[in-house]
Amino acid sequence: MNPYRNVPQGIVDSMVSGTIGSWRSLRQFTVDYWWNALSTGATPFDLAQDLFSWSTAITDRERPPWAHENHVVREWPIARLRDFSAEDAPADMVPTVILPPQAGHDSSIVDFAEGQSQVVTARENGCARVYALEWVGATQDTKDTSIDDYMALLREVADLLGGRMNLVGDCQGGWLATIFTALYPERVNSLAIAGAPIDFHAGEPLIHDWVRTLAPNQDMAFFRSAVEANDGVLPGRFLLDGFKALQPDQELGRRLDLLTNVRDARHVERYRIFENWFQWTQDLPGEFYLWVVEHLFMRNSLIAGELVVEGRRVDLGAIDCPLFLMAGQTDHITPPDQVWALADHASTEEDRIGRQSARAGHLGLFMSHESLEQHWNVIFAEMGALSTPTPDDDPDVLTDEPTHKRPTTRGRRAPRKDAAGQERP
Secondary structure, three states: OOOOOOOOHHHHHHHHHHHHHHHHHHHHHHHHHHHHHHHOOOOHHHHHHHHHHHHHHHHOOOOOOOOOOOEEEEEOOOEEEEEOOOOOOOOOOOOEEEEOOOOOEOHHHHEEEOOEEHHHHHHHOOOOOEEEEEEOOOOOOOOOOOHHHHHHHHHHHHHHOOOOEEEEEEOHHHHHHHHHHHHOHHHEEEEEEEOOOOOOOOOOOHHHHHHHHHOHHHOOHHHHHHHHOOOOEEOHHHHHHHHHHHOHHHHHHHHHHHHHOOOOHHHHHHHHHHHHHHHOEOOEEHHHHHHHHHHHHHOOHHHHOOOEEOOEEOOHHHOOOOEEEEEEOOOOOOOHHHHHHHHHHOOOOHHHEEEEEEOOOOOHHHHOHHHHHHHHHHHHHHHHHOOOOOHHHOOOOOOOEOOOOOOOOOOOOOOEEOOOOOEEO
């Protein structure tokens, strides 16, 4: 009897890959660490000191800071709006608002460190008026926050900043920004998404395989029990452990690499900065989390044209603003086809769609040097040009440089309807 006969092939492949990767990490560690120890004449005391320094580095965590100066413009129970704008930012420039991922981690990934800041890259490449939303961890007072509440929040942000804005959404922030743009196209000047699943079932989605395994026949019992066991919130630790399980060899590899380089102060500091962000978790509103799992991951309702938010159907065809799509070539969380799908369903003209393909995994899309210096600088330069009151500054064609883009095949869209419910072109 095959114990894996009902397990999706993607999960089996990831388990095999994780096992092989773990053995490789162990083998490499054994060679590197003991070679260094022997070549430097390390004593038993030195080895004990290495273990002590290593254990301290992997357990001593603190809340990740924002790397650059900013100030909070407005605060709500579920979010804060942080202003990173340049001092000489033109008042008549359309503001750019970055929506970080909301997946159990701190929002400071968009301002991760010196030289690794999405907001600073935006500010230095044409988007002088730049803001970032900081998602606040769920509490008993906010555990019932819904998708409608997030739409209301984004409307408030748009009104606060002048009524119209550029939206930049990373991962979950990307599909949230997309839904808002579809419902309120008049409030969005341009839209950029990075590693954001729009078609949740496209490509080879490992997360979708796990959802199908944990919720056979779309039975939400497993996910509901996780929320109910925690008084209506979804612990950030639950999501963190899930991400680790997708690539267990990566976690092991980082820790062994740290031990190999534990006497290198710069390596230890880089590790500390990343782990402070990665391991520091915050809770999600239970109602919002369950809605996401059911309507997006399970039913794929956004791409099917069946998603209803604020009592209205979310029509991706209502999106006709300039689009910037960013995908990672090794992104195991959001395969590129899930991102490119927005181009197939929006009404934006082809020459107003810019695609960027980064040699990065999921997190690297938002904070790696290569992504920021070779891709985001292009996106923000063109977004900034689209944000001035002078149309002559607008780029005629957006930079389109995907290295693995499937052809755009704009399929038949669901009919668009006006306020009266009548079909319109």
